[in-house]
Amino acid sequence: xxxxxxxxxxxxxxxxxxxxxxxxxxxxxxxxxxxxxxxxxxxxxxxxxxxxxxxxxxxxxxxxxxxxxxxxxxxxxxxxxxxxxxxxxxxxxxxxxxxxxxxxxxxxxxxxxxxxxxxxxxxxxxxxxxxxxxxxxxxxxxxxxxxxxxxxxxxxxxxxxxxxxxxxxxxxxxxxxxx
Amino acid sequence: xxxxxxxxxxxxxxxxxxxxxxxxxxxxxxxxxxxxxxxxxxxxxxxxxxxxxxxxxxxxxxxxxxxxxxxxxxxxxxxxxxxxxxxxxxxxxxxxxxxxxxxxxxxxxxxxxxxxxxxxxxxxxxxxxxxxxxxxxxxxxxxxxxxxxxxxxxxxxxxxxxxxxxxxxxxxxxxxxxx
Numbered sequence: 001x002x003x004x005x006x007x008x009x010x011x012x013x014x015x016x017x018x019x020x021x022x023x024x025x026x027x028x029x030x031x032x033x034x035x036x037x038x039x040x041x042x043x044x045x046x047x048x049x050x051x052x053x054x055x056x057x058x059x060x061x062x063x064x065x066x067x068x069x070x071x072x073x074x075x076x077x078x079x080x081x082x083x084x085x086x087x088x089x090x091x092x093x094x095x096x097x098x099x100x101x102x103x104x105x106x107x108x109x110x111x112x113x114x115x116x117x118x119x120x121x122x123x124x125x126x127x128x129x130x131x132x133x134x135x136x137x138x139x140x141x142x143x144x145x146x147x148x149x150x151x152x153x154x155x156x157x158x159x160x161x162x163x164x165x166x167x168x169x170x171x172x173x174x175x176x177x178x179x
Numbered sequence: 180x181x182x183x184x185x186x187x188x189x190x191x192x193x194x195x196x197x198x199x200x201x202x203x204x205x206x207x208x209x210x211x212x213x214x215x216x217x218x219x220x221x222x223x224x225x226x227x228x229x230x231x232x233x234x235x236x237x238x239x240x241x242x243x244x245x246x247x248x249x250x251x252x253x254x255x256x257x258x259x260x261x262x263x264x265x266x267x268x269x270x271x272x273x274x275x276x277x278x279x280x281x282x283x284x285x286x287x288x289x290x291x292x293x294x295x296x297x298x299x300x301x302x303x304x305x306x307x308x309x310x311x312x313x314x315x316x317x318x319x320x321x322x323x324x325x326x327x328x329x330x331x332x333x334x335x336x337x338x339x340x341x342x343x344x345x346x347x348x349x350x351x352x353x354x355x356x357x358x
Contacts, residue, residue, distance in 0.1 A: 001184045001185075002184060002185060002186075002187070003182060003183065003184050003185070003186070003187040004182065004184070005180045005181060005182050005183070005184050005190075005212070006180075006181060006182070007181075007182070008181070008182040008187040011184075018307065021252060033184070034250070035253055036217050036218065036250055036251060036252065036253065037218060037251050037252070037253055037255075038215045039215065039216060039218065039290060071213070071215055072215060072216050072290075073200060073215065073216070074214055074215065074216055074288040075285050075286075075288055076216075076283075076285050077283035077285050077352040077354075078281070078283045078290060078350075078352075079283070079352065080283075080285070098350075099281060099348065099350050102257070102278060102281075102292075104255075104256035104257045104258070104259075106254050106255050106256050106259070107254075109253040109254060111218060111251075111257060113281075128197065168347070168348075169277075169278065169347075169348040171257075171277070171278050173256040173257075173258065175256075
């Protein structure tokens with residue numbers, strides 16, 4: 001950030017009066033420009049014991065497999081965001097079930113929130129951001145080619161919970177950048 | 180938003196190529212300025228069967244009672260945000276327990292995420308944004324003077340769950356502005 005979105009004045013990084021963190025503050029009009037974490041909402045779509053995954057057509061992790069997920073938009077609920085991302089990335093309609101995993105990723109200022117969902121029909125295909133979309137049985141999950149640790153973790157939780165038939169919320173913090 | 184934070188050019192509201200929602204786009208350099216929902220993280224602090232509430236010293240809902248909660252900051256986890264808000268607003272240190280309620284509020288583009296927590300000691304006081312902070316027994320909760328529906332709902336869930344001793348995650352969407 002270099003300029004104020006209100007008045008086009010130059011901004012500088014400083015702690016506003018009464019605050020305790022540095023913010024972008026306009027040298028001209030004094031407007032304070034806060035920056036906050038973003039929510040990534042997604043879905044683990046199920047159909048007859050299989051899981052729908054998408055192979056990414058975009059960076060980062062081009063060519064790797066992931067669940068449908070993306071930035072939540074203003075004006076929608078978490079569940080709406082998860083369903084919309086599933087429609088956009090996997091061209092699939094889902095009934096959103098429970099919130100299943102909440103992962104704080106502070107080093108990129110994101111919170112990753114994944115729902116369980118059920119496909120309304122076995123109809124899907126690659127959206128603009130996917131190369132390929134397919135249903136995987138448990139033994140077919142491409143564990144070595146998953147795009148993100150959050151996806152690996154959610155799928156591991158899912159198959160563990162499948163044995164007990166209970167699907168409680170899982171929360172974890174990714175405290176440091178992997179690798 | 181009137182000006183581009185990258186180049187100080189004039190921005191206009193339009194749908195960028197490949198997108199399907201209007202964004203603020205710079206007429207000069209083409210930068211796209213996304214706006215996303217904010218997370219409000221908070222805590223329901225417990226001490227020996229009582230709940231700590233804060234009376235707001237700021238608008239909106241000046242003078243009404245609430246739980247410690249506020250905007251999550253970049254670089255922190257959800258639980259860190261909830262503990263920080265409790266320290267700032269109630270001058271109290273808490274051990275964060277489980278994530279307890281997740282409320283989507285699409286008409287203000289916020290997601291309200293509340294943890295259960297336990298005071299480390301019965302030490303607290305009004306931070307800058309509170310007029311008064313005190314512990315309430317169940318029969319003392321000022322139901323008519325709570326600041327927000329999300330607080331009323333979380334406290335109702337809490338006392339219902341207290342009977343069963345189980346505290347599962349509660350999720351709800353506030354689809355329309357109250358009143």
